[in-house]
Amino acid sequence: MSGALDDARNYLKEQNLEEQITAAISQVIREKAPDAAKRVAEILSAKAGKIPTPPVVSYMGTIGSTPMVPLNRILPAECKAARVLLKLEMQNPGGSLKDRIALTMIEEAEKQGTITPGVTTLVDFTSGNTGIAEAMIAAAKGYKCIICMPQVPAMHERYITCRQFGADVHLLNPTLGGPGWLEYTKELASKPDHFYINQMENMDNPKAHIAYTGPEIYAQTEGKVDIFIHGIGTGGCISGVGQFLKSKKADVKIIALEPTESRVHVGQSVGKHGIVGWAPGFHSKFLDGVELPADQLTDGPRGVVDEWLHCSTEDAMAMAKAMASKEGIMVGPSSGAAIKVACDVACRPEAEGKTIVVVAPSHGIRYTASPLWGAAVAEAKKALPNPPCADKEKPKLLWDSANPPADAA
Secondary structure, three states, X not given: OHHHHHHHHHHHHHXXXXXXXXXXXXXXXXXXXXXXXXXXXXXXHHHOOOOOOOOOOOHHHHOOOOOEEEOOOOOOOOOOOOEEEEXXXXXXXXXXXXXXXXXXXXXXXXXOOOOOOOOOEEEEEOOOHHHHHHHHHHHHHOOEEEEEEEOOHHHHHHHHHHHHOOOEEEEEOHHHHHHHHHHHHHHHHOOOOEEEOOOOOOOHHHHHHHHHHHHHHHHHOOOOOOEXXXXXXXXXXXXXXXXXXXXXOOOOEEEEEEEOOOOHHHOOOOOOOOOOOOOOOOOOOOOOOOOOOHHHOOOOOEOOEOEEEEEOHHHHXXXXXXXXXXXXXXEOHHHHHHHHHHHHHHOOHHHOOOEEEEXXXXXXXXXXXXXXXXXXXXXXXXXXXXXXXXXXXXXXXXOOOOOOOHHHO
């Protein structure tokens, strides 16, 4: 009998099974996974190089659990960080990070009995991605939905996508700025059977990132995340992720980003910029300092944020284009900005051997109305005439993008 037990112990030792199981259990404890046994099985399958079979879940159940990939060819030669990891939030069903907060805000309101499918009209102001997520979830759950957004060309994809989900869209005067847009939205939501989701102030926004996004990042890096970098839109993601990561690892560094042209969180004036989704024109309600006058806001550590950095619209666009051509990852302006700053931070001496995490909130295909796509859109208009060629005597090749006709310039 003892010989059989010895053989078993030796076998387990050779396979390193006990250590792997112990590590998997430790990770599940850190994550506080809702189904511990299932999560242990997933971790062990991943270590064995097996891709777990996706479960059959509700459509809303596909939100979250997004992949994370290392950046490679985009990193500068001077990079000192061990890894720069990009979390691909465009893999959510609605195409963006905002699916997470939209689901949490709506479902928390349902739990409180505040809203009812078929009765309540959901209302919110958004620069786009949250509105798309809210319109998608409203359609899936049976709510009417009204999305308010500024009437600017960059809203093109957001407008048509919200309409495709069945939501109504109210386009607001862009000269009003953030305060004016929110005033209109609040007035609209005050009507009977209307509910103001209020992504800008709803504490269920950062709660979604404390409960899900933060734990995912911590688990995917096996607790080795050293620096988290993210831009400020509502401020919910950097607040929630920052809170969770610091609760697990006190020395993790949280870096918040704004457009160079509009750094309101460090006391500068609101300015025009092209990083869609960032800097709505006022201080985030979820970050420390919202109650302070502008002349008391500095770029020093404050609340969950250790450092306040920035990126210009020009640099954001350039990095987004470079990501598509060098990494094969198509991202929008805000992702381009965050990746640009992540690359800069990765070159600092203190980044030596560190793991940096940055989020890609959405896919670049959602920004074809942005200047990011200007050259490609202009070229496509010349390359694809309407009506198309109907002359059979014309050559087989009508357009070569590498050698366009001289008259196409």
